Amino acid sequence: MSDFGEAFEHLVPAPSVEDALVVAVDGFEGPLDLLLSLARNQKVDLTKISVLDLADQYLEFIETIRGRNLELAADYLVMAAWLAYLKSRLLLPQPASEEGEPSADELASLLRWRLQRLQAMREAAARLMARDRLGREIFIRGMPEPVKIIRLPEHTDSLYDLLKAYSTQRLTRAGARSYRPVHAPVLLIEEARERLERMVGRIGNWSGLSRLLPAEWSGGVRRRSGLASTLLACLELARDGKLELRQLRPFDEIYVRDRGEPRAREAAL
Amino acid sequence: MNQVIRLSEIMAKADFEPESENASNCDAPPEPDTELLRMAEAILFAAAAPIDEKALSTSLPRGADVPALISELERIYAHRGVNLVKVAEKWQFRTAPDLAFLLRKEQPEQKRLSRAAMETLAIIAYHQPVTRAEIEDIRGVMLSKGTLDALMEVGWVKIRGRKRTPGRPVTYGTTEAFLVHFGLENVGHLPGVDELKAAGFFEASPLSGFDVPNPSDQLAPDEDPVDNEEVAPATGSPDPME
Amino acid sequence: MNQVIRLSEIMAKADFEPESENASNCDAPPEPDTELLRMAEAILFAAAAPIDEKALSTSLPRGADVPALISELERIYAHRGVNLVKVAEKWQFRTAPDLAFLLRKEQPEQKRLSRAAMETLAIIAYHQPVTRAEIEDIRGVMLSKGTLDALMEVGWVKIRGRKRTPGRPVTYGTTEAFLVHFGLENVGHLPGVDELKAAGFFEASPLSGFDVPNPSDQLAPDEDPVDNEEVAPATGSPDPME
Numbered sequence: 001m002s003d004f005g006e007a008f009e010h011l012v013p014a015p016s017v018e019d020a021l022v023v024a025v026d027g028f029e030g031p032l033d034l035l036l037s038l039a040r041n042q043k044v045d046l047t048k049i050s051v052l053d054l055a056d057q058y059l060e061f062i063e064t065i066r067g068r069n070l071e072l073a074a075d076y077l078v079m080a081a082w083l084a085y086l087k088s089r090l091l092l093p094q095p096a097s098e099e100g101e102p103s104a105d106e107l108a109s110l111l112r113w114r115l116q117r118l119q120a121m122r123e124a125a126a127r128l129m130a131r132d133r134l135g136r137e138i139f140i141r142g143m144p145e146p147v148k149i150i151r152l153p154e155h156t157d158s159l160y161d162l163l164k165a166y167s168t169q170r171l172t173r174a175g176a177r178s179y180r181p182v183h184a185p186v187l188l189i190e191e192a193r194e195r196l197e198r199m200v201g202r203i204g205n206w207s208g209l210s211r212l213l214p215a216e217w218s219g220g221v222r223r224r225s226g227l228a229s230t231l232l233a234c235l236e237l238a239r240d241g242k243l244e245l246r247q248l249r250p251f252d253e254i255y256v257r258d259r260g261e262p263r264a265r266e267a268a269l
Numbered sequence: 270m271n272q273v274i275r276l277s278e279i280m281a282k283a284d285f286e287p288e289s290e291n292a293s294n295c296d297a298p299p300e301p302d303t304e305l306l307r308m309a310e311a312i313l314f315a316a317a318a319p320i321d322e323k324a325l326s327t328s329l330p331r332g333a334d335v336p337a338l339i340s341e342l343e344r345i346y347a348h349r350g351v352n353l354v355k356v357a358e359k360w361q362f363r364t365a366p367d368l369a370f371l372l373r374k375e376q377p378e379q380k381r382l383s384r385a386a387m388e389t390l391a392i393i394a395y396h397q398p399v400t401r402a403e404i405e406d407i408r409g410v411m412l413s414k415g416t417l418d419a420l421m422e423v424g425w426v427k428i429r430g431r432k433r434t435p436g437r438p439v440t441y442g443t444t445e446a447f448l449v450h451f452g453l454e455n456v457g458h459l460p461g462v463d464e465l466k467a468a469g470f471f472e473a474s475p476l477s478g479f480d481v482p483n484p485s486d487q488l489a490p491d492e493d494p495v496d497n498e499e500v501a502p503a504t505g506s507p508d509p510m511e
Numbered sequence: 512m513n514q515v516i517r518l519s520e521i522m523a524k525a526d527f528e529p530e531s532e533n534a535s536n537c538d539a540p541p542e543p544d545t546e547l548l549r550m551a552e553a554i555l556f557a558a559a560a561p562i563d564e565k566a567l568s569t570s571l572p573r574g575a576d577v578p579a580l581i582s583e584l585e586r587i588y589a590h591r592g593v594n595l596v597k598v599a600e601k602w603q604f605r606t607a608p609d610l611a612f613l614l615r616k617e618q619p620e621q622k623r624l625s626r627a628a629m630e631t632l633a634i635i636a637y638h639q640p641v642t643r644a645e646i647e648d649i650r651g652v653m654l655s656k657g658t659l660d661a662l663m664e665v666g667w668v669k670i671r672g673r674k675r676t677p678g679r680p681v682t683y684g685t686t687e688a689f690l691v692h693f694g695l696e697n698v699g700h701l702p703g704v705d706e707l708k709a710a711g712f713f714e715a716s717p718l719s720g721f722d723v724p725n726p727s728d729q730l731a732p733d734e735d736p737v738d739n740e741e742v743a744p745a746t747g748s749p750d751p752m753e
Contacts, residue, residue, distance in 0.1 A: 159451045
């Protein structure tokens with residue numbers, strides 16, 4: 001980058017701190033805006049504006065502001081410094097410019113160009129905003145008629161699905177019909193115990209277990225379950241202290257009697 | 270932008286309108302002020318709700334003959350894609366009724382029958398004519414209320430007749446649409462038990478005496494046809510026949 | 512209501528149209544199928560948003576000459592209270608601009624844009640794709656944080672992509688809603704765009720080598736598209752248009 005490039009950079013407010021600058025000096029948005037406003041006061045075409053006069057006016061303006069001890073945003077000062085530099089170069093006799101280095105005139109015309117461009121964009125913005133705008137000057141239909149979406153069912157079931165459903169269903173059912181698990185008759189322990197509890201106190205002296213079986217569980221295949229459940233129920237009641245059991249020899253008859261109150265028992269004896 | 274349009278230049282000719290009317294009279298008939306017509310048109314177009322004539326007249330320049338403007342607009346739009354219509358004493362532009370179809374977009378939606386519905390359909394297909402009780406017996410499960418309705422709504426199942434048994438229960442069968450959808454020439458073309466076995470559907474079956482009926486479109490000997498008037502609610506919810 | 516209208520009977524005469532054209536030729540010129548014209552009219556009239564020709568053609572019967580239908584409707588409505596207008600490369604019926612005085616609503620105006628925001632919008636519109644730094648260069652001042660957010664919130668500005676320069680800065684551009692709101696066919700139709708171009712304001716600044724291309728919706732050669740997921744962070748508030 002040449003000197004010029006750096007000079008150009010100075011035209012852009014150094015983006016120092018984010019959000020640092022929206023300080024409007026008397027309502028100006030940045031130094032370029034201020035310059036543009038001053039330029040317009042010259043009442044000549046921006047292309048023919050005197051950059052020297054502009055620099056003078058700008059510097060004078062800044063002095064006035066500072067004279068009032070008003071705080072000035074940094075980039076206004078940066079611009080002031082650059083304009084002072086430009087002014088001095090414009091006033092001094094032109095040195096033989098080096099290759100690639102812009103002359104003072106070139107810098108001046110760049111400033112003019114930037115002012116013109118800003119002015120042009122301002123005018124473009126004004127023209128854009130002045131257009132007939134939707135909802136202000138131009139209106140669309142107030143009651144649009146939206147398109148209704150109608151869902152059309154499209155069945156994807158295939159013949160395969162049909163046959164599969166049928167055969168699976170028939171097989172399941174056929175299977176279900178042929179398998180009939182045989183439930184062995186069982187006297188539930190709860191039932192036996194419930195029945196025995198009703199008998200407690202009326203059993204009396206040693207009664208054989210087989211005689212305590214319910215009538216319907218005392219014969220055939222049912223006897224086995226009746227005997228087992230009643231024995232278990234007796235054991236439970238013995239544990240609870242309600243009955244006593246005894247058996248003289250293995251596989252002999254088991255005898256049961258009420259435990260009851262000791263006195264009652266003695267009396268019974 | 271404020272284009273000035275000379276009234277004399279712009280005549281509200283009968284646009285989109287029977288030529289006969291026009292051909293006979295190429296000169297413009299006396300018509301309401303074209304500018305007012307444009308205004309009324311724009312107001313009615315942009316309105317967020319239907320407008321009555323009184324409201325329209327307050328929006329228009331003083332002295333506008335609102336009824337004449339409206340009837341002229343109504344006439345202009347009469348045969349167009351959009352009409353000016355009066356609803357509840359208020360005016361609004363609406364899409365022409367015969368073009369309402371343009372405002373509907375049909376979107377295919379892929380659907381599958383539920384397992385229960387598919388099983389029921391299959392049973393109806395193979396066992397037709399079949400009553401609800403028979404379907405339940407074959408499936409071993411009560412039919413939920415919606416299942417047959419759904420099948421009738423899809424259009425694959427219909428009421429065929431009534432069984433000559435006590436209570437005369439309705440019999441179900443499959444429809445033409447069923448055959449078309451499943452690519453069957455007729456219900457007799459449903460694969461029989463041997464074909465199902467061959468195709469591997471009954472592979473796992475060790476059972477004998479297992480049979481698949483030969484379905485038929487024909488009225489069964491113990492079946493009466495259903496009168497057409499009786500059939501009606503192919504789609505309705507509860508079957509009034511039962 | 513399905514009124515059948517014989518095509519031969521209904522000729523799309525130049526309604527509301529310069530009489531001269533018509534008086535000289537009372538016979539109807541060859542015109543697009545009137546039924547198709549009605550359909551196109553109805554679809555465009557019913558829509559809440561602008562419709563492009565492709566969408567219109569999918570809504571119309573196969574083989575409809577959509578451009579011819581549109582240009583016929585455009586012609587028919589040219590001098591009416593409602594016009595058919597091309598915005599954002601799509602078509603929309605809108606009230607005629609000269610009737611603004613009649614329709615302008617005294618609604619509380621939506622948040623007024625600040626001068627900075629209006630300028631920024633114009634810069635983005637004319638210079639797109641454009642980075643924040645480029646906007647700041649043109650205005651000669653830092654962009655305050657809220658400015659781009661406000662423009663994105665209104666839905667007129669979006670993040671377009673990233674510039675293939677060091678730091679890969681985000682590039683901004685205008686949205687379809689911007690074109691619709693300002694009644695522009697495309698960004699090439701921005702007011703005065705040709706003059707500004709001729710004046711060289713879109714070219715590289717004469718001395719800096721700073722490159723500002725012509726406004727374009729298309730991705731610039733040195734611009735990468737932005738992934739949707741990537742869009743949010745540059746400004747804080749996500750772009751409602753994307």
